[in-house]
Amino acid sequence: MNPSTQLAPPPLTGGKLVLATLAVALATFMNVLDSSIANVAIPTISGNLGVSVDEGTWVITLFSAANAVAIPLTGWLTQRVGQIKLFVAAILLFVVSSWLCGIAPNLIVLLAARVVQGAVAGPLIPLSQAILLGSYPKEKSSTALALWAMTATVGPIAGPALGGWITDSYSWSWIFYINIPVGIFAAGVTWLIYRDRETPSRKLPIDKVGLMSLIVWVASLQIMLDKGKDLDWFSSPVICILAIVAVISFVFFLIWEFTEKNPIVDIRLFAQRNFRGGTIAISVAYAVFFSNLVILPQWIQGYLGYRSVDAGLVTAPLGFFAVLLTPVMAKIMPKSDARVLATLSFLGYAGVFFMRSHYTTDVDSWTLVLPTLLQGIPTALFFVPLTSIILSGLAPAKIPAAAGLSNFVRVFASGVGTSLVTTGWNNRTILHHAQLTEQTGVDNPAYNNAIASIHATLGGGMDQAEAFFERSLNAQAAMLGLNDIFWLSSIIFIMIIPLIWLTKPGKGGGGAAAAGAH
Known part of the structure; x- marks a missing residue:
């Protein structure tokens, strides 16, 4: 039969639909979880492998880069291999690469395994969307996408908390090993249910x-x-x-x-005003959002003395409003101007980062948690409206390529943003350390009084008092450097709001667009 004339299989029903949704959702969850689960484990991984925390951050950035490169290949691979075979193969390869990450004896092996893991994860997001949409009746497509969006939203949020608990309770290797049973279940159930619903394949040039x-x-x-x-x-x-x-x-x-x-990438899409403005806005915003999720746990563990699990729990409240409001977004999008919702999201992020820019070295847990809790509100307003803007006005035949390209730019931007923010934090910390050091010395009465006070409190020799003072100075410099990053992040969110308003107002129906966002 000619592939172009082959009829789509009927929607699934009953228990089979529930089980299929669970399997596809778990594959999605496993993928997006791994984009953030290593965040709080970076200090532990770095220490165990004998490398710096900055080098440990490559575990995150290389995954993002490999994932970004693989995304544009999804369309070609789907037509070459078939949707179901490719999805199941990607899950199983993800399982194998997760095992390799867990047994990695050094950083080189771990990074190589993460590159493979990121590459094979490329097809999972777009294919999970397509498979779910094909499993539900058209009139329930918004329900399918809402379920998918909730899964994709929970993953990055649960990652730090789950990663912290696993790292503290067991070993950092288990943040990768947990993918093995989940992946095997998802692959097995998907194959059993969908193997007779395979899409046609054909040879295509690449x-x-x-x-x-x-x-x-x-x-x-x-x-x-x-x-x-x-x-x-x-x-x-x-x-x-x-x-x-x-x-x-x-x-x-x-x-x-x-x-x-x-x-392989249709860059002509950037000629479209909505695609260009929306893609740049979502990519810059996601880069700022994601990179801050990486450095915040590092600071909490490295300078506040929190355990990995506690650092993860500080970021976990992000999921409360994000999950609660995501289904609501599917209902209000058709009646709203996506540009207004996206603007509210950016203003919310700017406010959250401005709150964080006032952290101090003796910050209490509630002050740490409150901005994270509030951040869930702009997160719920983020993906759906912006993706609706990106895909609005495009011909249906262009939407898969547009969704793939916007995902590529966004995911790659998150890796680049993490590298830049990590470097920026380090540079600002060095600068503040130098400025604070200028105020110390035997000629400064305040410094002498501080050393005398520390010596009287701690006892021991003057060397110990000076070492304690130096540790306090390092912590203060790191805090000031991080405040600079938070403040700049707030400004960036304000600065990219005009990009949203350079786009044309799109018609409602953000639900369909939501899938491409994650």
Whole structure:
């Protein structure tokens, strides 16, 4: 039968539909969970593997970069292999790579396994959306997408809390091992239910030149950002070479994809005002949001002395309003201007980060938790309206490519943003440390009084008092550096609001768009 004329299988019903939804949702949850579960475990992983926390952060950034590269391949692989075979294979490969992450004896092996894990995770998000939509009647598509959106929202939120509990109670390896039973169940149930509902496959040419240039510029840029601080940036020949390779390959990639008949990434979509403005806005916003989720637990553990599980619990309240309000969004979107909702989301984020910019070294737990709790409100208003803007006005045939491209930019931006924010925090900490150090010395009466007070309180020698003072100074410098990052994050959210209003007002129906957001 001609694939173009093959009828779609009927929707699932009853217990089979419930079980299928659970399996597909678990595959989605497993994927998005792994984008954040390592956040609170980075200090522990770094210590166990004998590397710095900055190097440990590569566990997050390389996963994001590999995931971003793989996303544009989903459409081609689906038509080449078949939707169900590709989905099940991606789950099983994710399970294997998770096992390799868990047994990694050193950072090199762990990073290699994370790259594989990120790459095979690429098809899981778009395919889970497509499979769920094909399982429900058209009139219940909003229900399917609401269930999917709740799963995709809970994952990054539950990740830090679950990762912290596992790291403290067992071992950091188990944050990866837990994917094994979940993945095997999801793959098995999916295959049993959907194997007779496979989509047709056909041989298609692939844009090999475009794919290779994409890999080259993404890899060189990500490595440059991750290694820049260690190699003193552009004073290092390695960083200079990586920068040159990234720029040349990126320019070549743009020219090639613009002229290629069957490009792997349809960059012509950026000619559409809504796609351009919405994609830039969601990518910058998500980069700021995600990178702050990475450094906040590091500061809480490294300077406030919280355990991994406690650091995770500080970020967990983000899920309360996010999950509670996500189903509501599906109902109010058709009656609302997506630009207004997205603007409210950005203003909410700006307010949350402004609150955090006033943290001090003796901050209490409630002051830590309150902004995180409130952050759930703008998070619920974030994905659906912005994706509705991105996909509005596009022909139906263009929507899969547009959703794939916007996801690619957003996911890659999160990896780049994490590298930049980590480096920025380090640089601002060094600057504040230098400024604070200028105020110390035997000629400063306040410094002498502080040392005398510490010595009287702690006892011991003066060396111990000076060491304690230095630790306090380091903590204060790190706090001031982090406050700078929070303040800048708040300003960025305000600055990108005009991008939303440069788009045309879209008609309602954000529910369908919601799927592409995560």
